[in-house]
Amino acid sequence: MSEIKRLATYVQKGGVGKTTSSAHFAVSAAQDHDLDVVLIDLAGTQNDLATHFGLEDEVEDLDAAISAVFGDKWDFIRENIDNVVDRMVFETGEGPDLIPADPGLSGANNNLANVPLDERFQALDDFVSKDLAPRYDLVVMDLPGNENNIVLNGLFAAQHTLAPLSPGQFELNQLKNLEEDLIEITETHDDVNPELTMVVPTTINRGEPEHLAFADEVEDTYPEIVGPRIQKTADIGREQGNGRTVFALEDDELLKTGVRARDAYRELTDDLLPQLEAR
Ligand SMILES: Nc1ncnc2c1ncn2[C@@H]1O[C@H](COP(=O)(O)OP(=O)(O)O)[C@@H](O)[C@H]1O
Ligand SMILES: [Mg+2]
DSSP states (O other): OOOOEEEEEOOSSSSSSHHHHHHHHHHHHHHHHOOOEEEEEOSOSSOHHHHHTTOTTTTSSOSSOGGGGGSTTHHHHHHHSTTHHHHHOEEOSSSOEEEOOOTHHHHHHHHHTTSOHHHHTOHHHHHIIIIITTTOSEEEEEOOSSOSHHHHHHHHHHOEEEEEEOBTTBOGGGTTHHHHHHHHHHHHSTTOOOEEEEEEEOSBOTTOHHHHHHHHHHHHHOTTTBOOOOBOOHHHHHHHHTTSOGGGSOGGGSOHHHHHHHHHHHHHHHHHGGGSOOO
16 A cells, blocks of 8 residues: 655635645645655635646636545546546646646535435545556645535645644634634544644734734744734735746745745644655
């Protein structure tokens, strides 16, 4: 059996940097660590990751879609449709491949409610083990900021989670809830045991005392698993608009803040990769 490293980016909140962190971690893992990486966008139908890599037009009319792996016909489809997995995949141009979200995900989420509990959260894990592990070294799953059957599939398949947090989105006293959310998921679903592997303060503006206090608080709350501070930079949003990450630019094309954010994502990747055992 081939093995693959797995990570999900997850916090039960939107706008904290999950999608941005998924993309930058995946690119650094591919470019700096020479890994074959695939990103899966499970975060819904707005197709954030496709836009992030300038693929929004290409993914408009999907030939094969990720939502199919959650259905009971997947084994049949895998056996009978030529290259169905390869047809799901798009090249980002920065190293990683991307399996984009598709509008069928919300129906797939509803249908999973009818699947017996002992199988409900296992479809994605099965897909990762059977279909992705032979092709890739690392899978990064970008999850939405809520808790549904697709999220639980992602957490079950990944086991390891990265939680980005940005100031403003989080009351400081909510920080400890992060682990409690995961523990609650573990207690409610016997077979889903996600681990909070790394917490990372993102969009930190060094000129704002409140941001620095927030980053200090994250570091004090999670001293063992905190990652490097990711600087707030106009480069990230602008380049998302241009369909690329800040890894696609030279130093002299980036602001100082952009260079720092890129280097912090590189450091995050160096720290996180060895913690993801391939399985
Ligand atoms: N380091 C950063 N500096 C500036 N803006 C950022 C940074 N990281 C993320 N953003 C912006 O914050 C917003 C939310 O980020 P996103 O990754 O989409 O969060 P989520 O996936 O958790 O909803 C986006 O508009 C993104 O461009
Ligand atoms: Mg997102």
